[in-house]
Amino acid sequence: MAIKTSQTSSLTIYRSGLCILLFVLLGSLPAALSKVAEEKLDQTDNLLAISDLVDCLVREKFVFKSLIEERWLPFTKTMKLEAQSAYGMRDLSKIINHSLERLKTSHCRFLTEDDEAFYFLRSLFQLVDKDSQTYFCGFATGGYGRPDGTVRYVLNGGPAERAGLSAGDQIIAVDGQTSWTYKNLVNRTGHAILVRIKRNSLEKTLSILPLKTDLYELYLQALENSFRIHERLAGGRIVKIGYVHIFAGGSASKERLEDLLMNTELDALVLDLRQGYGGANTTDLDCVFRSKEYHPDLEYRGRDGQAKKRSFCFNKPIVTLIDSETTSGKELLAHVLKNSKRSFLVGEQTAGAAVAGRLFDSANLKAIGSEEDISSELRAILLKTENHYATRRKLEPFALYLAVSTCLIGGVSLEGEGVKPDLEIRNPMKSNEVYQRQLDSALEQATKAVITN
Structure with missing residues (x-):
């Protein structure tokens, strides 16, 4: 009898415990559901704020006003409705980029952490703290x-x-x-x-x-690491043909290219502008256009009597590789090299993506908002989005890369046109074999140039 009473008592305690646990769980359920709903509302509010910001930036900063009326404004309402039901930043990115594609202009892209270009452009435009390398x-x-x-x-x-x-x-x-x-x-x-x-x-x-490392630095190191010297038998002697691949332009790229060319004895150069990014300026190739008459060599001699020479000109033949992925500033380089007849071009017609772009980054909203030439509407949206990122830690960063000005070189626009090669070797299937054949043809052209020079 005592055993039965003990079992009944234990069962009662067990049932009581279950009731208390159930009460606690049911009591906390509305709070949990409320938190989930609040987070979803926060996310939706943030995605809508970002789509509003993109819309306002396009309307105020995009270079071609006529295209805004024709290809942007009729679709903004749809973009914002879709943004409201987006599942997250990755979904929002697809929605916004679909709208940006209607502008049919290069340098227009919404970027997130899912995109390599997000990290590269942040690095190129120095929007990343050098101490916070990734x-x-x-x-x-x-x-x-x-x-x-x-x-x-x-x-x-x-x-x-x-x-x-x-x-x-x-x-x-x-x-x-x-x-x-x-x-x-x-x-x-x-x-x-x-x-x-x-x-x-x-x-x-x-x-x-x-x-x-810093990602732009990794691209600069790739330029240095790509440097090769190909030895070819031509005209009864061995000729040395240098090869270097510029993955991205810029002043730092210019300095490293000059260091390679000025410190190496070469008979010709194959300059590879295929793939990668632009970022270049026509001054990036100053050394191949200088003459020794105006930029003579310097000679340094220390107390040991050893002489060190420094040259500032590269006057040897150049063959340049281009393809459909040669874009932006590197197209300007190809145009100058071809029009000046300084180089023979091999490969494919370039991308025709030659306007000037600006990066509007979520890490730089406050600075954008302080600019004088923006509307009160854009300033308010920037402040709202900035507040979102200041108060909510889990929000993913983003950037809008936008065409903000045209770019004419010698009065010519390359946007939608590109630069045509002197020797066309097409590679529509992006084949490694054809990619190598383009290089082999460039080396052959460089060898001929040495013989006839």
């Missing part, structure tokens, strides 16, 4: 008709090249995830990333150890 692998995927997971190019000497990754490889999974974006490759801990690839129907896994 781990990068050194390659880009997708674009120009390629599937998203297909490797577009690999930076020379970077972590991906050292691991064995090649252009044309199809990435199947990153750290076991088949659904991935560039954000998965930006490893902030420096641990190796396992990348499963498919190459010529065979699959293999590569271990890539990312490098902590």
Whole structure:
């Protein structure tokens, strides 16, 4: 009898405990649901604010006013309605970029952490603190008709090249995830990333150890690491033909190119402007247009009597490689090289993407809002979005890259036109074999130029 009473008592306590637990859970359920609803409302509010900001920036900053009336304003209402039901930043990016594509103008793209260009442009425009460097692998995927997971190019000497990754490889999974974006490759801990690839129907896994660096610096290092000297027999002697790939332009790129050319004895140069980014200015190639008459060599001699010479001109023959992915500032370089007859061009017609772009970054909203030439509407939207990012830690960064001015070179616009090669070797399938054939033809043309020069 005592045992039965004890069992009944235990059962009562157990049931009481369950009731209390159920009461607590049910009591906290409305609060939990309320929190989820509040977070969803915050996200929706933020996505709408971003779409409002993009709309206002396009209306006030986009270079071609006539296209705003024709190709933008009729669709903004749809864009904002879709933004309201977007699942997150990745979904919003697709919605906004679909609208930007209607402008049919280069340098118009909404970017997030899922895009390699987001990190590169932030680095190029120096919107990233040099002390807060990130781990990068050194390659880009997708674009120009390629599937998203297909490797577009690999930076020379970077972590991906050292691991064995090649252009044309199809990435199947990153750290076991088949659904991935560039954000998965930006490893902030420096641990190796396992990348499963498919190459010529065979699959293999590569271990890539990312490098902590500034991304633009990684592109500059790729320029230096790409430098090669090809020796060819021509005219009864061995000629030395240099090769260098400019992945991105800019003053730092100019300095490193000059250091390579001024410190190496070459008979000719193959200058590769294919792929990568623009960012170049026509002054980037000053050294190949200078004459020794106005820029004579300097000779330094120390107390040991050893002489060191410094040249400021590269007067040897140049052959330039271009393709449909040569874009922006590098198209200006190709145009100048061809029109001046300073170089023979091999490859494909360039992209015809030659307007000036500006990066409107979520990390720089306050500075944009302080500009004098913006409307009160844009200022208010900037303040609202800035407040969102100041008070809510989980919001993902974004940037709008927008065409803000035309660019004429010698009175000519290359936007929608591009630069045609002297020797066309088309590569519509983005084949590595044709890519190499373009280089072989450039080396052949450079060899001929040495003989006839």
